Amino acid sequence: MEKGNAMAGVFESIQIKGLSISNRLVRSATWEGMCEQDGRPTPKLIDWYEQLARGGVGLIITGYTYVRPEGKQLPGKMGLYSNAFEREYRTLVDRVHDAGGKMVMQLVHAGGQTEEKNSGFPALAPSGIKVKQFPNLPRAMTSKDIKEVIGAFGVAAQRAKAYGFDGVQIHGAHGYLVNQFLSPLANQRTDEYGGSMENRARFLFEVYDEIREQVGHDYPVMIKLNAADHLDGGLELEDACFAASRLWEKGIDAIEVSSGTGASGKLGPVRTKILSPDKEAYNLELAMAVKERVGCPVMVVGGFRSLEQVETAIEEKSLDFVCLSRPLIREPDLPNRWAEGDTYPADCISCNKCFQPGMFKGGIYCVPLKAGEKGEGKD
Secondary structure: OOOOOOOOOOOOOEEEOOEEEOOOEEEOOOOOOOEOOOOOEOHHHHHHHHHHHHOOOOEEEOOOEEOOHHHOOOOOOOEOOOOOOHHHHHHHHHHHHHOOOOEEEEEEOOHHHOOHHHHOOOOEEOOOOOOOOOOOOOEEOOHHHHHHHHHHHHHHHHHHHHHOOOEEEEEEOOOOHHHHHHOOOOOOOOOOOOOOHHHHOHHHHHHHHHHHHHHOOOOOEEEEEEOOOOOOOOOOHHHHHHHHHHHHHHOOOEEEEEOOOOOOHHHOOOOOOOOOHHHOOOOHHHHHHHHOOOOOOEEEEOOOOOHHHHHHHHHHOOOOEEEEOHHHHHOOOHHHHHHOOOOOOOOOOOOOHHHHHHHHOOOOOOOOOOOOOOOOOOO
16 A cells, blocks of 8 residues: 555654554453442452453553542443552553553543443433433532542542542543533533533533643543444534544643444444454544644544554544554454464454443343344344
8 A cells, every 4th residue: 555644654653742552553441341249350450461462452441430420331341539549550551561551541430321230320421411322311420529529530630540540531522421521412501511612512622621730730631532423413524523622722732533422323333344454533524624624643433444544544644543442352452463474454343242241141242143043233
């Protein structure tokens, strides 16, 4: 393939604010279902991440880690709301580093997508309205709630830095709380956090400012941002680009572009039937639009299965990183395989069955399809 940008190759190193990353492949945050009920990492989870690091991916972003107990969505999810798990997190980071990997902690509050059966708390959201992706009617957040959650993001980031993580990433996508504030569908507030895009983005900007205050300006702070919700009345590209450009002005160090929510159907974040190159890279155009508006590194996630499409994104479209999730569940050593010259596409068939054991069997893994089974998984 003719390279359109000789400055960037998939297996060339790159830096994000002084963090040296060996290649342009990123393990995008993936819920693993391998923690204790209270969010404590288990030896199984630590082994899982060590295996990913040994597989050669340049940067690992952890599964979405809740910053307050009422922000937990699924069982087995990582928690960073207290210092009680310091020993486990330090062990996790040390194992990844010893295996040659780099690791960023993703921070989240699920907001209206929180399930009380898993968190033990009623859901909070920008507005007390039921939108399609919410399992129940949430309570509208008060000004006090907003300040407390913003503070929790900052304290969690401070813990991640203290425990040795190489950076943090704000989860601002897929219908979780930050994305809910950005969405005119989920955010119908009439105060300073609702209405105009400037107001709807205020919560995100204050979360970022609080994190930066806690970790300083030399520590990598990133975001996973929906560039579109693919919902009538939801967040659209132009507003997402506004948020991205303002974050860049504030000093964000990298932006991972995604799209969709749990209510977006076939245009959701985790799409099925990615069985040919034309089905891959379904967020590429959105990522390129964001890239035009910012000067920081931009990552793209969404359906990459072949090295050819990865090369297109990086070498022709000038994006900085390509993020993978499901392919690394099936083949944690996929980056090494590609780097060593075996460029056959990922074995992942995008059936989404890998997530089902996380609900009931203590962790995700690739589940072989039975004869005649389509394996649509959750869309």
